[in-house]
Amino acid sequence: MDDLIIAGRRFNSRLMVGTGKFSSNAAMVDAMEGSGCQIVTVALRRVDIDNPADSLLAHIDREKYLLLPNTSGARDAIEAVRLARLARAAGCEPWIKLEVTPDPYYLLPDPIETFKAAEILVKEGFIVLPYINADPVLAKRLQEIGTATVMPLGAPIGTNKGVRTRESIAIIIEQAIVPVVVDAGLGAPSHAAFAMEMGADAVLVNTALAVTPNPRGMAAAFKKGVEAGREAFLAGLGERRDRAEASSPLTGFLRD
Amino acid sequence: MQITVNGKTRQFDAVTNITTLLENLGLDPARVAIEHNLAIVPLAEFSATTISDGDSLEIVQFVGGG
Amino acid sequence: MSFLDEIGKYDPQQVLAAIEAKTASDVERALNAERLGAEELQALLSPAAAAFLEPMAARAHRVTLQRFGNNILLYAPLYVSNLCTNGCRYCGFAAGNKMPRRTLTLDEVEREAQVLHDQGFRHILLVTGEAQGKVTNDYLADCARRIRHLFSSISIEVWPMQTDGYRQMVEAGVDGLTIYQETYDRELYAEMHPYGNKRDYDFRLLTPERGGAAGIRRIGLGFLLGLGQFRVEAFFLGLHALHMSRHYWRTLVSVSFPRIRPADGGFAPLHPVSDRNFVQLICALRLLLPDAGLVLSTRESAVLRDNLLPLGITQMSAGSCTAPGGYAEKDDSGRQFAIDDDRTPEEVARVIRAHGYEAVWKDWDSAFLDKTVHA
Numbered sequence: 001m002d003d004l005i006i007a008g009r010r011f012n013s014r015l016m017v018g019t020g021k022f023s024s025n026a027a028m029v030d031a032m033e034g035s036g037c038q039i040v041t042v043a044l045r046r047v048d049i050d051n052p053a054d055s056l057l058a059h060i061d062r063e064k065y066l067l068l069p070n071t072s073g074a075r076d077a078i079e080a081v082r083l084a085r086l087a088r089a090a091g092c093e094p095w096i097k098l099e100v101t102p103d104p105y106y107l108l109p110d111p112i113e114t115f116k117a118a119e120i121l122v123k124e125g126f127i128v129l130p131y132i133n134a135d136p137v138l139a140k141r142l143q144e145i146g147t148a149t150v151m152p153l154g155a156p157i158g159t160n161k162g163v164r165t166r167e168s169i170a171i172i173i174e175q176a177i178v179p180v181v182v183d184a185g186l187g188a189p190s191h192a193a194f195a196m197e198m199g200a201d202a203v204l205v206n207t208a209l210a211v212t213p214n215p216r217g218m219a220a221a222f223k224k225g226v227e228a229g230r231e232a233f234l235a236g237l238g239e240r241r242d243r244a245e246a247s248s249p250l251t252g253f254l255r256d
Numbered sequence: 257m258q259i260t261v262n263g264k265t266r267q268f269d270a271v272t273n274i275t276t277l278l279e280n281l282g283l284d285p286a287r288v289a290i291e292h293n294l295a296i297v298p299l300a301e302f303s304a305t306t307i308s309d310g311d312s313l314e315i316v317q318f319v320g321g322g
Numbered sequence: 323m324s325f326l327d328e329i330g331k332y333d334p335q336q337v338l339a340a341i342e343a344k345t346a347s348d349v350e351r352a353l354n355a356e357r358l359g360a361e362e363l364q365a366l367l368s369p370a371a372a373a374f375l376e377p378m379a380a381r382a383h384r385v386t387l388q389r390f391g392n393n394i395l396l397y398a399p400l401y402v403s404n405l406c407t408n409g410c411r412y413c414g415f416a417a418g419n420k421m422p423r424r425t426l427t428l429d430e431v432e433r434e435a436q437v438l439h440d441q442g443f444r445h446i447l448l449v450t451g452e453a454q455g456k457v458t459n460d461y462l463a464d465c466a467r468r469i470r471h472l473f474s475s476i477s478i479e480v481w482p483m484q485t486d487g488y489r490q491m492v493e494a495g496v497d498g499l500t501i502y503q504e505t506y507d508r509e510l511y512a513e514m515h516p517y518g519n520k521r522d523y524d525f526r527l528l529t530p531e532r533g534g535a536a537g538i539r540r541i542g543l544g545f546l547l548g549l550g551q552f553r554v555e556a557f558f559l560g561l562h563a564l565h566m567s568r569h570y571w572r573t574l575v576s577v578s579f580p581r582i583r584p585a586d587g588g589f590a591p592l593h594p595v596s597d598r599n600f601v602q603l604i605c606a607l608r609l610l611l612p613d614a615g616l617v618l619s620t621r622e623s624a625v626l627r628d629n630l631l632p633l634g635i636t637q638m639s640a641g642s643c644t645a646p647g648g649y650a651e652k653d654d655s656g657r658q659f660a661i662d663d664d665r666t667p668e669e670v671a672r673v674i675r676a677h678g679y680e681a682v683w684k685d686w687d688s689a690f691l692d693k694t695v696h697a
Contacts, residue, residue: 043322049261055317070321089299177568250380254597
């Protein structure tokens with residue numbers, strides 16, 4: 001499988017893993033190892049000073065994995081920018097998954113706040129990976145201001161419904177000049193394969209790995225799904241045939 | 257002195273700067289990020305940043321997330 | 323990445339070989355693909371695709387109908403100067419050709435424009451040669467300002483400008499830019515342009531991008547059919563159009579297919595393009611670019627133009643005169659090329675309607691841009 005290149009950096013895995021909702025740190029590590037991923041997302045939360053938990057970072061080998069902090073929890077651009085700056089201050093490389101989700105029901109991203117935050121963060125030197133609804137115009141506007149990727153959702157977070165937004169994602173992929181990472185909603189390896197067959201550059205999976213009783217096994221399955229989809233895309237998929245249409249000759253006038 | 261940390265106001269003794277505060281709380285400076293009176297403090301400046309009575313701090317860390 | 327970087331990745335000989343190697347099943351796959359890319363374009367431009375012309379035409383017709391409806395936009399070229407310091411071997415305006423040379427005064431430009439306006443045109447294309455120092459950005463901006471009250475859309479097909487030049491044009495009311503690379507083949511390009519500023523291949527190639535950066539809304543690309551190998555040229559034109567649509571996504575791209583005509587200068591095409599090849603090329607590009615305008619000029623015969631209508635064409639010129647001053651004075655001795663469709667605009671509009679299309683005279687209004695103020 002060919003390398004994924006984001007902001008000039010090469011990765012040999014096109015499967016990104018989210019670390020949320022796991023039953024334990026051990027389960028999380030199993031998923032990461034099974035997936036073969038090189039990029040993992042993390043969130044930032046207040047330390048409970050009465051009861052400080054075991055640090056997540058103790059379980060993630062920074063030599064092996066690029067930490068991609070997200071701005072989950074932010075409800076507007078100001079909060080997102082603040083979280084990004086905090087992540088950077090905590091010693092992370094300036095990569096940020098920009099996620100502004102004021103809607104607590106479906107966790108859908110706010111396009112306006114996302115754009116505002118992206119503008120600020122790009123100027124501050126962050127490598128910005130914005131999580132968005134599958135909106136092709138928003139995707140173009142973000143690419144225009146210099147985000148390193150776009151990350152359109154396949155279906156709302158945690159729903160495991162697959163690539164429901166496929167028509168719009170197809171347009172985003174067609175028009176993109178940066179890698180497209182399908183994020184959210186991928187519940188099965190076949191969903192991930194489908195996204196890759198469409199021409200997505202990578203996928204991000206979290207819930208599907210966190211809720212299964214066998215995170216390592218499921219992660220390995222997703223890894224295969226992503227590779228299968230990518231290789232099929234590169235090999236050139238045959239398309240569904242349209243029904244042949246009878247029509248009177250349009251080229252009958254040519255005599256030569 | 258009284259300091260507000262993560263929204264909770266508490267009494268702290270023998271705390272002079274961010275480094276000593278973190279020691280007091282049993283937190284590893286390399287694993288957290290700090291906002292002191294709404295300004296982010298880089299790790300290198302923890303010892304140099306004095307804490308005074310009435311200050312407000314946010315201490316955040318990385319947790320699992322998608 | 324600019325298109326110059328992109329095109330540098332291709333070896334034209336290898337491209338031709340790849341195109342010629344495409345098989346019937348490659349063509350079928352391309353015909354059934356929902357979205358076409360470089361590989362599919364090569365298949366549709368291949369010799370093997372000649373056997374699939376009717377299904378290609380059917381799909382091109384359907385796609386055009388879906389995107390554009392039954393509409394053909396009519397425009398007129400307005401030649402304001404035929405002074406030229408370039409030596410393009412194929413062009414009537416080449417510096418070495420003896421012919422009456424003229425640059426219209428602003429009053430004359432307005433007079434020509436009025437004739438076209440009275441014929442019904444609202445989309446106009448200002449055309450010149452290249453004569454730096456004599457025919458300037460300022461002159462062209464003045465022409466645009468002088469006639470903008472008569473037209474909804476003014477495009478220019480002139481010398482390649484810097485980005486600032488295009489910004490100046492936009493201020494003056496220009497919303498379209500047409501620039502043909504003539505040939506994407508560097509060596510051939512050098513042969514065809516022995517002297518003059520036009521020798522600079524790179525500068526010309528990047529012109530559409532400078533126009534896009536300056537905020538020009540409509541950008542027309544093309545190559546001169548008959549110069550280079552049409553399959554390879556059409557491939558690079560397709561890539562160029564895709565590049566523009568990805569990087570200047572607010573810009574409407576259109577594509578033209580001027581076929582070499584007898585020029586006053588006597589140049590004969592090196593690789594003549596048959597009508598059959600012409601149809602294949604139009605259909606292939608329409609399938610690659612469902613949203614691009616496809617432009618046909620009066621270089622083609624009336625009969626051919628009428629038959630090309632259902633194949634994906636969306637813009638046509640009519641009643642064209644390629645000599646400055648030729649509309650009001652009915653004199654084409656200073657012409658760039660010989661017209662083959664000499665029907666009047668009303669006749670063309672009638673024929674368009676007879677084919678089930680609506681002749682659209684006005685598709686845009688600069689009043690939509692609140693920065694523009696009519697004189």
